[in-house]
Amino acid sequence: ITAALRNSLGVSVNHKCVQRLMKEMGLRALIRARKRSRHVPEISDVHVLNVLKRNFCAKAPNEKWATDITEFNVNGQKLYLSACMDLYNGEIIA
Structure with a gap:
């Protein structure tokens, strides 16, 4: 105001x-x-093995990749951005 x-x-x-x-x-x-959680307690999440074990350093290119998904709300529509990064040099691959 x-x-x-x-x-x-x-x-x-x-x-x-x-x-x-x-x-x-x-x-x-x-x-x-606030957004409500959409987690259903009766259905368990799929458990994935922790392969990296918090070791985010790679000794060679294309050895370890990491990804993250971000949700944007644009004009009432949900848009998703997923970036894939090589942990060797921090380069965005996709």
């Missing part, structure tokens, strides 16, 4: 003043809901 007042009206307003006035009027900012 402070930024909106500054941008639209050109009025310099302290954020603490805006916060105090909002509290007096009973106004609150909308906060995004």
Whole structure:
């Protein structure tokens, strides 16, 4: 609200003043809901052997690869990014 007042009206307003006035009027900012866990307790996860055993250093290229999946919410759609990195030199392979 402070930024909106500054941008639209050109009025310099302290954020603490805006916060105090909002509290007096009973106004609150909308906060995004937390994501719920989708884990089903009755179904166990597949157990995978710990091959690396926290040894993330490789002695040769293409010896050890690591990957991670990141979820983005863009225009109401879920997009996923999966990067594959060679642990020898930190190069992104895919």
